[in-house]
Every structure is written in structure tokens, then in C-alpha cells.
Amino acid sequence: YAQIQVRDMGRGIHPDFLPFVFDSFRQADSQTTRVSGGLGLGLAIVHHxxxxxxxxxxAASPGEGQGATFTVTLPLMTTAPQTSQDNPLLDNSPNLEGVKLLVVDDEVDTRELIVFILEECGAQVRAVASAAEALEALAQMKPDLLLSDIGMPEMDGYMLIRQIRAKSAEQGGEIPAIALTAYAGETDNQQILKAGFQRRLTKPIEPDELAVAIASLMSSISS
Known part of the structure; x- marks a missing residue:
């Protein structure tokens, strides 16, 4: 095994929170007025x-104000590395070769992960950080499908899709759209579909689920 340690001298981790540090959507400071941003997904993605x-x-930490140490242990390779043709992601996921996708998410880590997953499947991806940028990109690139986060500042995913649906087909008003959300309730699902999305995926995103959802929606639209 190879071992990598990352140490910092930052704010540290309270002992009560340490067992939950890799849980999705868990944050030591969960108040709505907290200064730090994010959804509590970064370390969950690392763990995955x-x-x-x-x-x-x-993860280890002596306590608050005393920094933290993260230790990653990975098995050493005993055989020659496989070529990209043997990539499990490509083998198990639909081929999205030639599909033009527009991704909008204000969280940079999530956005970069989604782009990586989709490009591995062969898609052409443009990613933006806001709904306003998405509207500009929609006019410029005429994508085949939109992937949009719901929770975004200034203009959220609901406002974005309503503005898009108000456009003509030539302006991209009928583009297939999938919503990305951290909320999984049935009420949220109904609201998402009513707003104008065709599908919803819950964060954190599973690579195969994302690729299959895109391929399925594209297939249903074309048939």
C-alpha cells in the first residue's frame, strides 16, 4: 500500500463530529448564517x-483549533496499468459520443466532477457557474441537454428553467433538462417536474446513474 497524509494547522475537528466527517451533507457548522459555503459533500466524494x-x-484531529490530518491508503499496482479501453467507467456507462451538454452548478467541486464523468463517456461538455451564464451559453452553443443545479444564488434552477421554457424552440426553449438537487422528497420532485425539468438526480451524483439518465432522456426525446 501507498500512504498519503495531508496535514493542516487550521480550525481542526471537534471530537464529537469526527466520526461523521465523511458523511454526505454533514457539516460541523450547520447554521444558516454560517460563513463557510458548500453542501458538505467534499469529504464524502473523497471517501467515495x-x-x-x-x-x-x-481523519484525525487533536481538537478544535489544533488542525487535522487526513490519511489516504491506496493499494500498489502489481500489474501493468490498463489502457483507457479497459476503463470501467467507459465499459459500464452509455456512450455519449457527440452529445453536447450544458452543465450549470455554482459548486466548483461538483461541477468539475460532473464534467470529468461526462467527458469520460465521450460527451462534449460546457460548464458554467451561474444561471445567467447558462442562458448566455444556451444561445451560443445550442446544447442537446441541460444539467442544472437547483440551489444557486441570485437565480436558482427553477427560475432558470422557467426562463428557458418561455423561449421558442429555435432559442432552446424545448431543450431536455435534468435537475441536480440535494433534496430527495416527493414534493421536491413534483415541483422540479412542474417547473419544466424532465428528470431529477440526487446529489452526490453516481457516475453510471448520471450517464444512464442522460442517455435514457435523449433516447426518449428522439423516439
Missing amino acids: LVELHGGTVT
């Missing part, structure tokens, strides 16, 4: 990616 490679990741 490390496990996909057969490794483990742990």
Missing part, C-alpha cells in the same frame, strides 16, 4: 473515490 480505488481514508 478512494474506496473505488480499493483504498481507505481516515
Whole structure:
């Protein structure tokens, strides 16, 4: 095994929160007035990616104000690396070769992860950080499908899709759209569909689920 440690001398982790530090949507400061942004997904994504490679990741901290240490352990390769043709993601996911996708998400980590997943499947991806940028990109590139976060500042996903649906077909008003959301309730699903999205995916995004949802929606639209 190879071991990588990342240490900092930052704010540290309270002992009561340490067992939950890799849980999705868990944050030590969960108040609505907190200064730090994010959804509490960063370390959950790290944990998921490390496990996909057969490794483990742990966190340790003496306490608040005393920094933290994160230890990643990964198995060493005993055979020659596989070529990209043997990439499990490509083998198990639909081929999105030639599909033009527009992704809008204000969280940079989530946005970059989605772009990586989709480009591995062969898609052409343009990613933007706001709904206003998405409207500009829609006019410029004429994408085949839109992937939009719901919770965004200034103009959220609901406002974005309503503005898009008010446009003519030539302006992109009928573009197939999938909503990305951290909320999984039935009420949220109904509101998302009513606003103008065709599908909804819950964060954190599973690579195969994302690719399959796109391919399925594209297929249903073309048939």
C-alpha cells in the first residue's frame, strides 16, 4: 500500500463530529448564517473515490483549533496499468459520443466532477457557474441537454428553467433538462417536474446513474 497524509494547522475537528466527517451533507457548522459555503459533500466524494480505488481514508484531529490530518491508503499496482479501453467507467456507462451538454452548478467541486464523468463517456461538455451564464451559453452553443443545479444564488434552477421554457424552440426553449438537487422528497420532485425539468438526480451524483439518465432522456426525446 501507498500512504498519503495531508496535514493542516487550521480550525481542526471537534471530537464529537469526527466520526461523521465523511458523511454526505454533514457539516460541523450547520447554521444558516454560517460563513463557510458548500453542501458538505467534499469529504464524502473523497471517501467515495478512494474506496473505488480499493483504498481507505481516515481523519484525525487533536481538537478544535489544533488542525487535522487526513490519511489516504491506496493499494500498489502489481500489474501493468490498463489502457483507457479497459476503463470501467467507459465499459459500464452509455456512450455519449457527440452529445453536447450544458452543465450549470455554482459548486466548483461538483461541477468539475460532473464534467470529468461526462467527458469520460465521450460527451462534449460546457460548464458554467451561474444561471445567467447558462442562458448566455444556451444561445451560443445550442446544447442537446441541460444539467442544472437547483440551489444557486441570485437565480436558482427553477427560475432558470422557467426562463428557458418561455423561449421558442429555435432559442432552446424545448431543450431536455435534468435537475441536480440535494433534496430527495416527493414534493421536491413534483415541483422540479412542474417547473419544466424532465428528470431529477440526487446529489452526490453516481457516475453510471448520471450517464444512464442522460442517455435514457435523449433516447426518449428522439423516439
